[in-house]
Amino acid sequence: MYRNLMYICFRKEIALQLVMIKNMKNSQLYKGSLNTIIMKLLEENGKMYGYEITQKVKAITSGELNITEGALYPALHKLEAEGILDVEMEKVDNRMRKYYKLTEKGTTETVNRLSELEDFIRNMQSLVNPSPKLEF
Amino acid sequence: MYRNLMYICFRKEIALQLVMIKNMKNSQLYKGSLNTIIMKLLEENGKMYGYEITQKVKAITSGELNITEGALYPALHKLEAEGILDVEMEKVDNRMRKYYKLTEKGTTETVNRLSELEDFIRNMQSLVNPSPKLEF
DNA sequence: TCCTATACATAATACTATTAGGTATTTAAA
DNA sequence: TTTAAATACCTAATAGTATTATGTATAGGA
Numbered sequence: 001m002y003r004n005l006m007y008i009c010f011r012k013e014i015a016l017q018l019v020m021i022k023n024m025k026n027s028q029l030y031k032g033s034l035n036t037i038i039m040k041l042l043e044e045n046g047k048m049y050g051y052e053i054t055q056k057v058k059a060i061t062s063g064e065l066n067i068t069e070g071a072l073y074p075a076l077h078k079l080e081a082e083g084i085l086d087v088e089m090e091k092v093d094n095r096m097r098k099y100y101k102l103t104e105k106g107t108t109e110t111v112n113r114l115s116e117l118e119d120f121i122r123n124m125q126s127l128v129n130p131s132p133k134l135e136f
Numbered sequence: 137m138y139r140n141l142m143y144i145c146f147r148k149e150i151a152l153q154l155v156m157i158k159n160m161k162n163s164q165l166y167k168g169s170l171n172t173i174i175m176k177l178l179e180e181n182g183k184m185y186g187y188e189i190t191q192k193v194k195a196i197t198s199g200e201l202n203i204t205e206g207a208l209y210p211a212l213h214k215l216e217a218e219g220i221l222d223v224e225m226e227k228v229d230n231r232m233r234k235y236y237k238l239t240e241k242g243t244t245e246t247v248n249r250l251s252e253l254e255d256f257i258r259n260m261q262s263l264v265n266p267s268p269k270l271e272f
Numbered sequence: 273t274c275c276t277a278t279a280c281a282t283a284a285t286a287c288t289a290t291t292a293g294g295t296a297t298t299t300a301a302a
Numbered sequence: 303t304t305t306a307a308a309t310a311c312c313t314a315a316t317a318g319t320a321t322t323a324t325g326t327a328t329a330g331g332a
Contacts, residue, residue: 029256031288031319032167040264051279060266061259071320073281095279095328117264120165121257123197128176128253130196167288167319187310207289209312231297231310 034075039110047101175246183237
């Protein structure tokens, strides 16, 4: 019964597509949180390069959140233009890397963003879980 | 010293504007969560009308989240077009109200959305708070 | 050899939300 | 009593972000 489906699924292209669908399922909710994620990771790790950020996020969220490059790079450029990030080029293994780190302004701004994120999460939990069960 | 500022602030228009600024601070993060919020509120309250939803959200979030009408009404119309919501007109005090409620499909879909929201919140907390303090 | 992974980037498109209007009734305040 | 605010719906122009689909280029494994 499911042989044909199994066979089809094992074909690389379709398997990859299934992985994409799985990972993309809740992308809508992540809209607007990219900058906060980038800034928090940089606050924690000092300096990071773009590709590293995508991999780190994927690892932390067990593959559930995949930052697309089309979103990441423009976001990094914009944060740099706003004076939130500083950039520093480095050549590793003949490949170019652009390391980003928080400026002083960026560090201050990160504190604000994180407190906003806490408010956001608290509010969303209030909306979704209106009568929290108290546990003793 | 602050007399002039106080005077200015007590002028209605500017006072209102200051409230707006306070409430708008973290709007970026809420992008993408509107549909989930609407669906959850309807799941909980059976049926609601648009204006009621904005007031309910404002109340639950202590005024921190104000759903704009330009976002709410198009969202409701779209959910209706997708078969997630049913609509029912009612005239109260000579004013028209459009009550929305979840369809069967909408109820099923709400379960999915809420589990996606839980994943989202969990992932965001992992990103922001990488080493959670265990409390016993 | 060819595909995957690494590492950057951008252009076209889609989607969502904000801003800023509009209509109309009821109620509270000045 | 006139005015403003609250209630209740709506949409169009604009802004902003993300997805999708490309492109370039090097390194390494099947």
